[in-house]
Amino acid sequence: MAKKNVQGAAAMADQGRQSADDGSAGAPDVSARPERNRKERAEEIxxxxxxxxANHELPPGTRLQEVELAEEFDVSRAAVREILGALEQRGLVNRVPNRGAVVARLDIEEIYEIFDVREALEGLCVRLATQNAPPQTWDPFLERFGDEMAEAIAKGEVEPYIDTLEDLRRETVxxxxxxxxxxxxxxLLEKTHLIKLRVMLLPGRAAAGREMHVEMLRHMRAGDAAAAEAAKKRIIRSARDWLERYRSFVM
Amino acid sequence: MAKKNVQGAAAMADQGRQSADDGSAGAPDVSARPERNRKERAEEIxxxxxxxxANHELPPGTRLQEVELAEEFDVSRAAVREILGALEQRGLVNRVPNRGAVVARLDIEEIYEIFDVREALEGLCVRLATQNAPPQTWDPFLERFGDEMAEAIAKGEVEPYIDTLEDLRRETVxxxxxxxxxxxxxxLLEKTHLIKLRVMLLPGRAAAGREMHVEMLRHMRAGDAAAAEAAKKRIIRSARDWLERYRSFVM
DNA sequence: GTTATCAATATTGTTGACATTTATGTCGGG
DNA sequence: CCCGACATAAATGTCAACAATATTGATAAC
Known part of the structure; x- marks a missing residue:
């Protein structure tokens, strides 16, 4: 028993969607709301x-049993059921009637599919961000992607690259x-989180990615949305090529 | 009592999904697979x-009450609850604790957002379809989009255009x-289904759309994926422009 | 006439027990 | 030794009653 605090990292980028309009202007009281905490707790779980x-702490094929989860998080089975339904909608688990939920498996074809969709959507976001943000928004990133990082990467230090990349993604979005x-x-990203990490760790990938991002950021700072979008698409297609080349190693 | 058969039209473009749950000649296997029918029934609901x-038979703001739905479809409240959760995940309803679910409202900004994403994703699909399908795949559509349709549209007959467009979309995807x-x-499309229809009914829109689709299909038949993708993007951006121009009328 | 308080009602959220189904292990027969 | 039938166990699916909360209407005070 008592496997409560196993939570682990569970980083992931979460942008949080607006809960839309309820029209009510007031209700600033957040603390004294037990029911609000209920829903928040469900989302937290x-x-x-x-x-x-995402990080394979629960590897593909793992069974997710309702009572087990209910005990670990100390909620009812009904709540767990709803959460499993949400995971199913997101494509993270497969549920078969009377047999329960298992963590979904990603085959290589699906990963290529996801790369194609990412290319379209991230390209779109880069274009929109270039149009919407003041140019100096990107200066700090050009700085962080500079020579110092190039040297660090040459020495095998890729964490600054990974972190900066994630910050840039968030700011872009x-x-x-x-x-x-x-x-x-x-x-998409929560499905390929680990794959993405592994690709970034491939020999020479970080160096190539850094260079391409510098190029993209120059276009963004110059306000050239079309060029920035094209650069972003090239980056993702390049990452896809690396995955293809080292496929047996990454998977 | 007994408000069972109120189901109504619920048309929508349907992916060849036949209900056909019974009617099988002399096949008593309905009772042999009760669990399969359960899940299928949930998806049907x-x-x-x-x-x-999607077609505003349930307009935005409509409250969806659990007992009411449970009685109409003759299922348990738990099942209805799961279905409402799925609708929430899809962004079709908003749920607030202890107040229930209401059909989500689409504001104009969200519609523009959806147009941008559609441009990226439908462009991608057109490119991939052009690469994957044999060129003669598109001949029937060029035929259907031909002079005969142009004349029909000129006479105010837009249904063939709408139907052909939907068939083309399915084949492309x-x-x-x-x-x-x-x-x-x-x-995205189930959120903007009605908007899309209304835009297609705007004066002159069908004629313009038909011409642009002919152009796109020529690129597809020629196997020029990049040109076809660009053409598709122009089409969607054009539709967006029409919406912008007639916004007060469409919304 | 307006506003605030409070009870009445309706709806959602939760719990626990029960039914159904699948997986597992055992036993007997071949 | 292998195979099938049966019993057992464990998990999911279902249901109805109960609790908590929001909405509505009425009443009284100002």
Whole structure:
């Protein structure tokens, strides 16, 4: 018993969708709301499980049993059921009647599919962000992607690259201001989180990626949305090529 | 009592999904597979509600009450609850704790967002379909979009145009072979189904759309994927412009 | 006439027990 | 030794009653 605090990392980028209009202007009281906490708790659990699946703390094929989860998070089976339904809608688990839910498996074809969709959606976001953000928004990233990082990467230090990339992604998505594109990208990225990491760790990949991002950022700073979009698409297609080349190693 | 058969139209473009649950000649296997029917029934109800929401048979703001739905479809409240959860995940309804589910409202900004994402995803699908399908795949559509339709449209007959467009969309998505893009497009289109219809009914829109589709199909038949993708994007951007111009009328 | 308080009602959220189905292990027969 | 039938166990699916909460209407005070 008592496997409560196993939560682990569960990082993931979460942009949070607006809960739309309820029209009510007041209601600033957030703390004294037990029922609000209920729903928030459900989303927290969902977030935790998404993270565990994304980083393969729960590897594909793992069975997710209702009573087990209910005990671990100390909620009712009905709540767990709803959460499993959400995971199923997101494509993270497969449920078969009377047999329960298992963490979904990603085959190579699906990964290529996801790369194609990412190319379209991330390209869109880069274009929109370039149009919407003031040019100096991208200066800090050009700085962080500079020579110092190039040297670090040459020495095998890729974490600054990974972190900067994630920050840039978030800032881009933020300035793009398209909640649907953001939501869809979240769905895709949580499915390929580990794959993406492994590709970035391939020999020479970080160096190539850094260079291409510098090029893209120059277009963004110059306000050339079309060029920036094209650069972003080239980056993703390049990553796809690396995956294809090292496929047996990554999978 | 007994408000069972109120189901109504619930038309929607339907992917060749036949209900056909019974009617099988002398096949008593309905009782042999009760569990299979359960899940299929849930998806059927979900499909029905999606259709009603899409064509505003259930207009935005409509409250969806659990007992009411449970009685209409003759299922348990738990089943209805799961279905409402799925509708929430799809962004078709908003649920607030202890207040229930209401059909989501689409504001104009969200519609523009959806147009941008559709441009990216449908462009992708056209490109992939052009690459994957044999060129003669598109000949029947060029035929259907021909002079005869142009004359019909001139006389105010837009239904052939709408039907052909839907068939073309399905064939394109089929040959694109990207399940994620397909799924995302389904999510977007069921939210803007009515808007799309209204735009197609705007004066002159069908004529312009037909011409642009002929151009796109020529590129597809020629196997020029990049040109076809660009043409598709122009089409969607054009539709967006029409919406912008007639916004007050469409909304 | 307006506003605030409070009870009445309706709806959602939760719980636990029960039914159904699948997987597992055992036993007997071949 | 292998195979099938049966019993057992464990998990999911279902249901109805109960609890908590929001909405509505009425009443009284100002």
């Amino acid at each position: 969902l977030h935790t499980l998404r993270g565990r699946i 933020r300035w793009a201001g398209n909640s649907h594109a953001t939501h869809f990208l979240d769905l | 979900l499909h029905t509600l999606r259709g009603r929401i 089929r040959w694109a072979g990207n399940s994620h893009a397909t799924h995302f497009l389904d999510l």
